[in-house]
Amino acid sequence: MPIHVKSEIGTLKRVMLHRPGQELEHLVPGELERLLFDDIPYLRAARQEHDVFAGILRGQGVEVVYLEDLMAGTLKGRPQLRERFIRQFIEEGGNIAQKFKDQLFRLLDGIEDERELVQKTMAGVRMNELKAGGHSPLADRVRPDSRFILDPIPNLYFTRDPFASIGCGVGLNYMYSRTRRRETIYGSYILEEHPDFAGSTPFYYRRDYPFSIEGGDILNLSRRVLAVGISQRTTPEAIELLAQNIFGDDTAEIETILAFDIPSFRAYMHLDTVMTQIDYDKFTVHPGILGSLRVYEICRGDHRDTLNVTELDSSLPVILGTHLGLDQVTMIRCGGKDRVASEREQWNDGSNTLCIAPGKVVVYDRNYITNGILRENGVEVLEMPSSELSRGRGGPRCMSMPLWREEV
Secondary structure (H helix, E strand, C coil): CCCEECCCCCCEEEEEECCCCHHHHHCCHHHCCCCCCCCCCCHHHHHHHHHHHHHHHHHCCCEEEEHHHHHHHHHCCCHHHHHHHHHHHHHCCCHHHHHCHHHHHHHHHCCCCHHHHHHHHHHCEEHHHCCCCCCCHHHHHHCCCCCEEECCCHHHHCCCCCEEEEECEEEECCCCCHHHHCHHHHHHHHHHHCCCCCCCCCEEECCCCCCCCCHHHEEECCCCEEEEEECCCCCHHHHHHHHHHHHCCCCCCCCEEEEEECCCCHHHCCHHHCEEEEECCEEEECHHHCCCCEEEEEEECCCCCCEEEEEECCCHHHHHHHHHCCCCCEEEECCCCCHHHHHHHHHCCCCCCEEEECCEEEEECCCHHHHHHHHHCCCEEEEECCCCHHHHCCCCCCCCEEEEECCC
16 A cells, blocks of 8 residues: 555555554663653653554544554564665664674574564664774773663654655655664665555655755645744755655646745644644644744746745735635634743643544644543544653654545
């Protein structure tokens, strides 16, 4: 089944998740900032919360597939592909990994089960896991054996960001932080080699492009309109490349890209942390962006590979309504009119809703004020626990990559 995502609200039929693994237990206080976490989640509880999330989706008729299973299925029975994957993973693991590349290869290649291999690359490798030989006389005395030769990849459960489903194609992203760039290795192998996707999925962005862009900034508003955030993690240069590739594909239906210029700091790291669509005519929004938000309309230029860009001076509801063909759009404020509640619940992903059908969303239960306002506006709210998962700064939309939605 190839990719088919032409809206944010069409009934969700197939989604990719990643169940948190050992990579979370390899977080330590001194590395939290570099690895983009604010605290260390308790793995057992995080898995329980994530299993509730997957259970809610299955209960709504959604097929849930896991990143680790798709990757293992891609490698199974293909020894040359498996070797290429291991060597590439080590190559992109940094300077210390390169110093021990032969030992790392022997360790990883010695893991016979493909799923176990994939999970090990996610969890990271410590010095004391390598066999003796090839160590550094000075570094071994200065640094403990517990130091990582291959870093863990703890952000993997936010499957939305490494690649983005765009219509029937995909953007395989160049991530903002070096910490997350290896995440896209899995996507590249799955999309190019797995039988569900190989040969049938056009690429609108590649992981070796020079400008950062992440999936949390990409919203499929309709089959003809795409929204992309200019944010802490997505650059305008990347959006230009994305637009040129989409408009250069004769099979793509997208005619307009709306670029939303939002404040560039961690609390608003992606567009979907401050705005998501939840029904035909309803959006959640964090009030903090409304005063400073600038929106640009990008269309095909008069010549190939050229773009026409226009800054729009209407209000956000008018812009959205015009491009979606609606007379009125309701903007539901995260936290309501209470500034303290708004800032608190946005920080805990109150705006990061996952729409699984028109007017039906999955949300974190902790954002009770926003959830109550959603219900008052006729939205069906499915709540999940989030005490541990939210420590990574992402909500239900961040934790899910839709692969197939029904059209609306």
